[in-house]
Amino acid sequence: MASKERFVPVFFEVIRNYSLALFKKDLFAGITVGIVAVPLALAFAIASGATPSQGIFTAVIAGFFISFLGGSRYQIGGPTGAFVIIIYGIIAQHGYDGLIIATIMAGIILICLGIARVGSFIKFIPYPVTTGFTAGIGVVIFSSQIKDFLGLTYKETSPEFIDKWISIFSNLSTINISSAAIGAGTVIIILIIRKMSTNIPSHVVAIVISTAACFLLGLNAETIGDRFGTINAVFPSFTVPEVTIEKIRALFPAAITIALLAGIESLLSAVVADGMTGSHHKSNTELIGQGAANILSGFFGCIPATGAIARTATNVRAGGVTPLSGITHAVFLCLFILFFSFLIEIIPMAALAGVLLVVSVDMMGIKNMANLLSSPKSDVVVLLTTFILTIVIDLTAAVQVGVVLAALLFMKRMSDVTSMGKINFDVSEKTAKNIADPDATSNKEIPEGVEVYEINGPFFFGVADMLINTLEHIGKTPKVFILRMRNVPAIDATGEHALENFYNTCKKAGTQLVLSGVNPAPYATLKKMHFIEMIGEENITNHIDKALIRTREILKELE
Known part of the structure; x- marks a missing residue:
């Protein structure tokens, strides 16, 4: 009424x-x-x-x-x-x-x-x-x-x-x-x-x-x-x-x-x-x-x-x-x-x-x-x-x-404000920003053979190509790839498709993909599009600490 x-x-x-x-x-x-x-x-x-x-x-x-x-x-x-x-x-x-x-x-x-x-x-x-x-x-x-x-x-x-x-x-x-x-x-x-x-x-x-x-x-x-x-x-x-x-x-x-x-x-x-x-x-x-x-x-x-x-x-x-x-x-x-x-x-x-x-x-x-x-x-x-x-x-x-x-x-501007890159793990190079952020990767112990990348900004069609060839640029194939998404407020169908392709690329290379800091809105989209079923619920986490715990479990299974 x-x-x-x-x-x-x-x-x-x-x-x-x-x-x-x-x-x-x-x-x-x-x-x-x-x-x-x-x-x-x-x-x-x-x-x-x-x-x-x-x-x-x-x-x-x-x-x-x-x-x-x-x-x-x-x-x-x-x-x-x-x-x-x-x-x-x-x-x-x-x-x-x-x-x-x-x-x-x-x-x-x-x-x-x-x-x-x-x-x-x-x-x-x-x-x-x-x-x-x-x-x-x-x-x-x-x-x-x-x-x-x-x-x-x-x-x-x-x-x-x-x-x-x-x-x-x-x-x-x-x-x-x-x-x-x-x-x-x-x-x-x-x-x-x-x-x-x-x-x-x-x-x-x-x-x-x-x-x-x-x-x-x-x-x-x-x-x-x-x-x-x-x-x-x-x-x-x-x-x-x-x-x-x-x-x-x-x-x-x-x-x-x-x-x-x-x-x-x-x-x-x-x-x-x-x-x-x-x-x-x-x-x-x-x-x-x-x-x-x-x-x-x-x-x-x-x-x-x-x-x-x-x-x-x-x-x-x-x-x-x-x-x-x-x-x-x-x-x-x-x-x-x-x-x-x-x-x-x-x-x-x-x-x-x-x-x-x-x-x-x-x-x-x-x-x-x-x-x-x-x-x-x-x-x-x-x-x-x-x-x-x-x-x-x-x-x-x-x-x-x-x-x-x-x-x-607008698409171009959205892609400009969204970035993706490798996290610097050198603890000796901690910045004031990282010290103030307890969840900064530089404040964590990252196991050997693990790569951590982070996306900042909406993960829409204009920025989906950021994942293309990421593994090739790394050099040595990692055992686990952690993708931090704590600063991703939303993801669309094209972003999900890019993520799916990246998961398949990791799978072929023998790398396990783990998502960290997935917010409720992107999580709902990934679930609706059956990506969570593909990657496994255990590999979707809402915090970097949980992602690292899951990473150590994977590394232990690979020993």
Whole structure:
């Protein structure tokens, strides 16, 4: 029963003691965040290749269920910048139906991750990887908005990063002065308001002022209505896409990327909220809520969504105290698009581009990137590889390669911190360390014909080759080989296999292998993999003294 309660959404826990005072706080915060979410939902959807209404309804549907079924009191969900390039790529390659299928698949993956209780492990994705692809996304978004920011008029022939910039420079002569002025004004207003106060929704104010200026001054700049026509202000219908095995196979890598991005960003957002409020989110429940929200978002023809860090922080600053503030934000957005969609149509595209340029620069995290460049070379390699692949290839490849490269470097580091070597038996050369350690081998009487080696550190696959050819390096074949493992906290299957091969090598050479100082965790692994049956229980000891007693017994038997 207790395990089931861990998956209970936070909403159902806090609603038991809900009050009118709490509702007033959540209502104000929800409306505030809803206002902030309007331009961001529009901008992210348009940049992704979707329609404005799909952006808003994603924030409505996914935002509602992320708050209703999630594991955080403060999380606000909706479209985010992290998804822009992956959505754009899926739509370009597989069409919008492909995006819907990938979104639903990602939702299923997130639910499986939550049920498998891996929410606490997602945070172990290396920081250089998340920084690299986030900064890369920022660069790509920045590049994609220059055309609208300057009001350039040309037909894009390729979505590739380099081709995009070639097209931009080749068509600078088509710049629209009005659009450029609106875009620049939007950026300036955002930056000024940020310096004045963090409590003022700078994106919203900038959009309102830029739109009003464009409308009142009659500036010749393209608007959302000019590009997309009348905004579809009808709530989307529930639709089941046509799914085939071929489509699932083709879209699986993209679905994995969406799921990873949604999981990483939502949990990072929840951690930010915890830091601001002192609360604690339920990571696995949050993943399940994110999964359910994306499945429903897909079935209603919307785009992927996740927890949005900026909107969640706004919710906290506005006084939100329960998931009802997120639900209120979704309801506000729904009412806004149903009854005030005409206001969306007059927003200049250059103003939205200005908002996204600021967002993209924030995502680049130039200061964080600069700091990481002074990190160890291995981290810099992971950072730059992920960053460059995100820009030049795509986000799916960047995440996959980045995680694999980080894992390989982790293996290398694990092998570096684990050592194995022969113990010095010369009592006359006792060090202060050995004198302080009563179990030091130099403090023991080692019989003739016995070799003692010690492993220090985890005995994983990265260090398993340390045992190879050990006997050959010794020279004279010993009668007994004692392998001390007191400083081995864990051993994996590869380490056990190496140990098994080493035992067989000793056996062929006529050497008896004895293990000393085997800790409980490695012992359990060796027992589970039947190594103890092979070597004999009597040859596995938990202390060097017992290992030496067993050694003398073996030597006596050999006489």
